[in-house]
Amino acid sequence: MNRKFAWFSLVLVLAMVLSACAAPAAPAQAPAQEEAAPAKEEAAPAAKEEEAMAEEVITLEFWHSMGGNLGELVDELVARFNDSQDKIVVNATYQGSYDDAFNKMQAAMETGQLPQITQNFDIAFQAMVDTGVVLPAWKMIEKYQDFDPEVLVPAVREYYSDENGLVALAFNSSTPILYYNADMFEAAGVPDIEGSLSFSEFKAMCDKLMEAEVAPYCFTFGQVGWYFEQILANSGGLYFNNNNGRTGRATAVEFNSGQGVEVFTFLNSLIQEGYAPNLGSTWTETDSTFQTGQAAIEIDSTSDVSIIEKSDFPVKTAFIPHSDSSERNGVIIGGAALWLVDSGDEAINKASWEFMKFMAAPEQQITWHTGSGYFPVNLKAHEDPRLQKFWEEHPNFRTAIDQLVTTKTFLDDGSLNYAVLGGRAGPFPAIRKLIVEAYSRVLNDGLTPQEALDEAAEKANELLAEYNAFFE
């Protein structure tokens, strides 16, 4: 008896394991139908009409990387969309960081369980296009004629466009700005920062602040690749060849010459000459340094406005600096965009497109901007009286917008200013990391900025060559 039972249970366990293993394979081919399935089952016993109605509802998976209070805000916007109509239901899921979400997407490509809309960050643009699963926005615009890309802030629109037109729809856009401690500036008798300072103007201001001993440090910044990219763009320098990889695939970096060296030298000298603490590669330690009054100025993303404004002292904001040998050009739009993943089904694609347009509409962008500090990417939102009033009350949000809107997206002759459009290359994330390492090569190992950048450039060019080899 016992033995029989043992055999039976063993077989049972085996069967369960086998069936569990077999399960995921079946629905892999058709993610959309699979999601529609539960709705169908519920409707099955009901009348035919109801079944037809249930089938009409399209369920979309939306992957995003907005955690914490930003995630709550996304949920609010998604709920607003779901309530606004009864044909489409969007399921928003937080997938961790942009890297995590991209990795999951890569895994999903093998199993076919792709989301219909996904959020991915600025510098993943080329890699996203190269996945081959993305349906560019311009195709939807061409087909349905229901969206005018001109309503987008030009810098944002051009960033996410290729030669055919808009590819992804910007959702959360941010740029870096300077935050400064107004009390310290007053105590040191330093006037407010007007416009974008040149490097030597910046250092002269720092000297005054340091002499007045209002704080141990004048400035604080994290050694991340982003600030280098931004100040380089502001100084009109290119990161990649082929016009920043926008008129052809980037085959080499250009940051190790001209403006790149000047910018990198400046950033390192701030630490070497004691103007800024060496905090390593960090996004967060700078906040704690600035908010505890250890530094008078901080550079950080505009999306941190609401956090930094909560300091115990009045915070003012200003444009980021530019090199002595250049005029101010402006900033590259950072942040992330929404991508339409081609489901192969026109109705589903159309539904996804509806959702993307909804998220870029003025109403949602106003909620998003006032709640998070990310830009309202829609120009129509800028005219909204509510936003005008909000900006009057929160001038720091205004600085960010001004810095972006006054960015020279086009040169005087009307051609595109590729420097501020930002770089585009498949292995950009890996190359950005090389800049982080280059800081350490200068600050820890005593290389000159030029040597460190040359070393980074050599590795970067190798990465570019390897990436491009996939297209030969």
Place this chain on the structure above:
Amino acid sequence: MAQSDATTSQPTASSLGAMPTGRRWNKLRAAVEGYLYLTPTLIGLTLFVFWPIVSSLNLSLQRISPFGNRFRYVGLDNYIKTLTSPDYWETVRVTLFFVLGTVPTGLILSVALAIALAYPLGRMDPVYRTLIFVPVVISSAVTGVLFKWLYHPVVGYINYGLLQLGFIQTMQEGPNWFADKTWALVAVIVATTWRQLGFNVIVALAGVQNIDESYYDAAKVDGANAWQRIRHITLPLISPTLFFLLIINVIYSFQAFGEIDVLTQGGPGRATTNMVYSIYRIAFVDARDRGLASAQAYLLALMILIMSYIQFATVNKRVHYQ
């Protein structure tokens, strides 16, 4: 399919069992039965361990694009590239330094604490043990955030403490823990050792408490002092435990990840990028090339294998089994 398995195989098994096929059949049946019991585990292992091992060997021979999953067969190129890269040897150096920094300190501290804890401490006993074990329960991410605050060069408590104790005159003079190449590794080693300590102490304590009191009594009669008793009784008798801890700790240190990811992200430069962290960066963050990462994973596995073999071959001889 699952259903039919259950219904067909059960009667077959019992009817075959009733057949008079002699001893050979019984033997075979016992073996088959044994393997059947193992099957659920084997299926799990095959799916999640053996298959990935084989599949990553295949991956390590490819270059894999960071977009989609485009593969390009490159033969041993990933291995050659890795072994000829100075950056890779830097990660090996960091890994070894990390192991040397965490394992001996961890073991010495844990034995000392275990011996101290083995003496009856009265009512406070559970309190001490709990305090020492708490870090193990805390996740490495939380440890990381805690230490990040402690080590902060401008507003951190460690430098503030040094300032208050008069070791430094201003906060700026203190070590810049995460931005200085040597201190960064030390900082990560300290945080990791602290977190691992609780586990080591509990295991070592079990070893110490297993020692029969009569050995100590005999030694006392012979006039051995406390140090001599530890040196000649405690240590030899807990050597099997220590050997176990050594192996576990070495492997753990080779694979340290959590603290590094939270505290330094492998920086400054590559000063705290160990082999595992390098694999992670290559596979999932920077180059997103799972081929190159697989090659490095194989090299790491090989290295741990060799280290474990050396440990078994050399240290094992010195272990005293009762």
